[in-house]
Amino acid sequence: MSSPQSPSPLRWFRALRRTRLGEPCLKTYPLECEGLLRRARVTFQAGHTLKESFRVAQLGAVVRMLEEHESDFVDALGKDLHKPRFEAVVSELILVKNEALYAINNLKKWMQPQHVERNLSTTLDECLMVSEPLGVVFIVGTWCSPVETCLVPLVGAIAAGNCTIISPSECTAHTTQLLHRLIPFYLDNECFHVILAGTRDFPEVVELKFDHVFFTGNRSEGTRIAQAAARTLTPVTLILGGKNPCYVDQDCDIDTTAQRIAWARFHNAGQSLVAPFYILCHTTVTARLVQALKCCLTQFYGSDPRESSSYGRMVNLDIFNRTKNILWRSGKVAVGGQVIEAEKYIAPTILTEVTESDPIMQQDIFGPVLPVLTVNNVDEAIAFINKQEKPLCVYAYSSNSKVITRLMSETSSGSFCSNDSILQSLMVALPFGGVGASGMGSYHGRYSFDTFSHRKSCLLRSTRFECVTYLRYPPYEDRNLSLMTWASTLSQKSQGWCHIL
Numbered sequence: 322m323s324s325p326q327s328p329s330p331l332r333w334f335r336a337l338r339r340t341r342l343g344e345p346c347l348k349t350y351p352l353e354c355e356g357l358l359r360r361a362r363v364t365f366q367a368g369h370t371l372k373e374s375f376r377v378a379q380l381g382a383v384v385r386m387l388e389e390h391e392s393d394f395v396d397a398l399g400k401d402l403h404k405p406r407f408e409a410v411v412s413e414l415i416l417v418k419n420e421a422l423y424a425i426n427n428l429k430k431w432m433q434p435q436h437v438e439r440n441l442s443t444t445l446d447e448c449l450m451v452s453e454p455l456g457v458v459f460i461v462g463t464w465c466s467p468v469e470t471c472l473v474p475l476v477g478a479i480a481a482g483n484c485t486i487i488s489p490s491e492c493t494a495h496t497t498q499l500l501h502r503l504i505p506f507y508l509d510n511e512c513f514h515v516i517l518a519g520t521r522d523f524p525e526v527v528e529l530k531f532d533h534v535f536f537t538g539n540r541s542e543g544t545r546i547a548q549a550a551a552r553t554l555t556p557v558t559l560i561l562g563g564k565n566p567c568y569v570d571q572d573c574d575i576d577t578t579a580q581r582i583a584w585a586r587f588h589n590a591g592q593s594l595v596a597p598f599y600i601l602c603h604t605t606v607t608a609r610l611v612q613a614l615k616c617c618l619t620q621f622y623g624s625d626p627r628e629s630s631s632y633g634r635m636v637n638l639d640i641f642n643r644t645k646n647i648l649w650r651s652g653k654v655a656v657g658g659q660v661i662e663a664e665k666y667i668a669p670t671i672l673t674e675v676t677e678s679d680p681i682m683q684q685d686i687f688g689p690v691l692p693v694l695t696v697n698n699v700d701e702a703i704a705f706i707n708k709q710e711k712p713l714c715v716y717a718y719s720s721n722s723k724v725i726t727r728l729m730s731e732t733s734s735g736s737f738c739s740n741d742s743i744l745q746s747l748m749v750a751l752p753f754g755g756v757g758a759s760g761m762g763s764y765h766g767r768y769s770f771d772t773f774s775h776r777k778s779c780l781l782r783s784t785r786f787e788c789v790t791y792l793r794y795p796p797y798e799d800r801n802l803s804l805m806t807w808a809s810t811l812s813q814k815s816q817g818w819c820h821i822l
Contacts, residue, residue: 353516354486354516354518354526354529355529357486357514357516358457358486358529358530358531360511360514361457361484361485361486361511361512361513361514362456362457362484363511364484364509364511364512365454365456365457365483365484365512369509369511369512370454370479370482370483370484370512371454371482373428373429373432375509376428376479376480376482377425377428379479379508379509379512379513380421380424380425380428380476380479380480381421381425382507382508383417383421383472383475383476383479383507383508384418384421384422385507386503386504386506386507387414387417387418387472388418390499390503391410391414393499393503394409394413394414394468394496394499395409395410396495397493397495397496397498397499398413398467398468398493398495398496400495401464401467401492401493401494401495401496401636402464402493402589402590402592402633402634402636403590403632403633403634404589404633405630405631405632405633407631408588408589408631408633412466412469412588412589413466413467413468413469414468416469416473416747417468417469417472417473417476419749420472420473420476420477420749420765420766420769421476423749423766424476424477424479424480424766424769424770427766427767428480428770431452431480431767431770432452434449434450434451434452434779435449435450435452436448436449437449437450445782445783445785445786446780446781446782446783447779447780447781447782448778448779448780448781449779449781450776450777450778450779451776451777451779452481452770452771452774452775452776452777453482453774453775453777454481454482454483454773454774454775455481455483455532455533455773455774455775456483456484456531456532456533457483457484457485457486457531457532458478458483458484458485458486458531458532458533458534458535458773459485459486459488459526459527459531459533459534459535460474460475460478460485460486460487460488460535461488461523461534461535461536461537461538461546462487462488462489462490462537463490463537463538463539463594464490464492464493464592464636465589465592465593465594465687466589466593466594467489467490467493467496467497467500468496468500470537470560471487471489471500473764473765473769474535474537474558474764474769475487475513476769477764477768477769477770477772477773478535478769478773479513480769480770480773481769481770481771481772481773481774482774483532483533483773484511484512484513485512485513485514486513486514486515486516486531487500487504487513487514487515487516488515488516488517488518488523488526489501489515489517490538491517491518491519491520492636492637492640493636497517498517500515501515501517520542523542523545523546523549524545524546524548524549525549527546527549527550527553527555528549528552528553530553530555531555532555532556533555533556533557533558533772533773534546534550534555534556534557534558535557535558535762535764535772535773536557536558536559536560537560537561537594538560538561538562539561539562539685540561540562540563540685540758543559543561543760546559547559557761557762558754558760558761558762558763558764558772559755559760559761559762560594560713560753560754560755560760560762560764561594561713561755561758561759561760562594562685562687562713562759563598563685563710563711563712563713563755563758563759564598564599564682564685564709564710564712565595565596565597565598565599565712565713565714565715565716565734566597566598566599566600566601566702566705566706566709566712566715566716567582567597567598567599567600567601567715567716567717567718567742568600568601568602568696568699568702568706568715568716568717568718568719568728569582569600569601569602569603569606569610569718569719570603570606570699570717570718570719570720570721570724571603571605571606572719572720572721572724573606573718573719573720573740574720575606575609575610575613576613578610578613578718578740579610579613579614579616579617580617581718581740581741581742582597582600582614582691582716582718582742583614583617583618583621583669584617584621584742585597585716585742585743586669586689586691586742587618587621587622587632587669587689587691588633589633590632590633590634590635590667590688590689591669591687591688591689591690591691592633592635592636592640592687592688593687593743594687594713595713595714595742595743595746596742596743597691597714597716597742598685598686598692598712599675599681599682599691599692599693599694600691600692600693600694601694601695601696601701601702601705601706602693602694602695602696603695603696603697603698604695604696604697607673607693607695610693611655611656611671611673611693614656614671614691615655615656615671618656618657618669618671622669626657626668626669627659627661627664627666627668632669634664634665634666635665635666635667635688636665637665638662638665640687640688641660641662641665641667641688642662643684643686644667644686644687644688644689644690645660645662645667647680647681647684647686647690648660648667648670648672648681648688648690650679650680650681651672651675651679651680651681651682651692652672652673652674652675652676652679652681652692652693653672653673653674654670654671654672655671655672655673655693656669656670656671657669657670657671657689658670667688667689667690668689669689669691670689670690670691671691671693672690672691672692672693673693675692675693675694676694677694677705679692682694699724699727699728702728703727703728703731703732706732707731707732707733710757710758710759711733711734711735711755711756711757711758711759712734712735712759713734713735713736713755713759713760714734714735714736714737714738714742714743714745714746715728715729715732715734715736715737715738716737716738716739716741716742717729717737717738717739717740718739718740719739719740725739725740733756733757734756734759735753735754735755735756735759735760736751736753736754748765749765749766750765750766751765751766752764752765752766752768753765753768792804792805793805
């Protein structure tokens with residue numbers, strides 16, 4: 322399949338008029354959003370997004386945008402989060418490209434009607450489900466992973482045939498402005514728009530009445546968006562942060578466990594919705610695990626992480642101060658604890674002697690702090706996890722398969738991963754989303770396509786066999802009711818005789 326053509330000069334000119342390179346991007350107000358929504362809806366209703374060729378071309382344009390501007394994205398993420406190039410490419414750009422390429426390769430299959438298995442009642446009928454696009458959808462990204470949380474849902478929205486308005490996080494100004502400049506160059510200017518809205522504006526924007534809202538972020542903002550969406554009966558997908566527990570069993574490879582936990586907790590300076598939030602460690606291996614984690618941090622970031630090119634910074638002073646204040650009021654610092662406000666720097670920190678009542682266990686913290694609590698056995702760990710609200714992720718490290726099975730089956734969470742962390746949230750073949758307080762709905766791969774589609778049930782039948790179906794018509798007679806009741810009892814064995822009536 323040939324790659325889509327480069328943007329035309331006319332499209333470049335139109336996009337340039339909207340926001341010239343180098344100029345600051347101005348905030349988009351709800352009134353302007355209403356105009357963009359109206360434009361997108363007119364385009365959608367004209368059927369512009371329905372063709373497979375259009376969707377494939379737009380998905381290919383997303384891939385080209387990331388490839389042709391990789392250095393720009395790396396630079397923007399570096400300015401916003403001090404994110405190392407390795408992390409920017411692996412945890413942001415490659416994820417989006419994988420999603421887009423997977424969608425391109427499978428789109429034809431996804432778009433085909435799905436036939437329902439025939440039975441005696443539908444022998445002469447056709448029962449199928451047709452996936453149709455929802456319309457104009459609103460995607461709100463978060464600052465933790467500003468490219469991935471905007472563009473991975475966008476891939477699903479494009480694949481499903483929707484027009485889309487995207488709102489990247491105002492906290493990551495450089496990445497947001499880059500998306501605002503580049504998307505008009507690569508994607509259809511009538512179907513896809515980027516707005517620059519603040520979190521306080523989201524409820525008012527949502528009330529403009531989209532066909533779906535996809536939000537990634539914290540619980541308080543997600544709650545406000547869900548409430549605003551409910552007022553207009555707008556369906557929502559919410560991917561919300563929370564306290565992801567990580568159980569470390571006495572039977573596990575401590576060195577490997579420490580490496581995988583340290584990588585997951587401290588990449589992007591701990592600013593992640595899916596990282597382990599706290600450790601429930603078996604009391605017999607707590608000291609060994611803490612020592613192994615300390616060795617990992619030295620191995621990863623050197624004796625002074627501040628000097629490491631592989632370690633990030635907090636996104637802004639607000640989040641820096643919140644993390645710093647809670648850090649100093651919880652447990653005992655075993656490793657790290659240093660902070661430098663001018664650099665928004667917080668060293669990778671491990672806390673021991675943490676209790677359930679400590680401030681860090683009462684609030685959601687997106688920062689490089691890892692509390693370690695002790696438990697005597699897996700029963701205590703399960704009981705502790707189940708006392709909390711349902712998390713986005715549960716992690717368990719053990720070489721005992723029975724322990725893993727118990728954690729997986731006896732706790733409830735959006736996702737589960739054993740003997741590693743985060744990876745389950747990145748796979749295109751697995752749905753990812755929350756449950757309960759950690760959100761609703763899911764995405765990735767086919768599940769993104771389904772999230773942004775309406776699966777319409779269709780029954781196609783002829784007007785033949787009216788000699789049988791006449792039994793359902795008035796005037797109602799006991800004889801007809803007896804026949805239908807008899808047919809209904811047969812349906813228990815023969816899959817739906819009565820439905821043909």
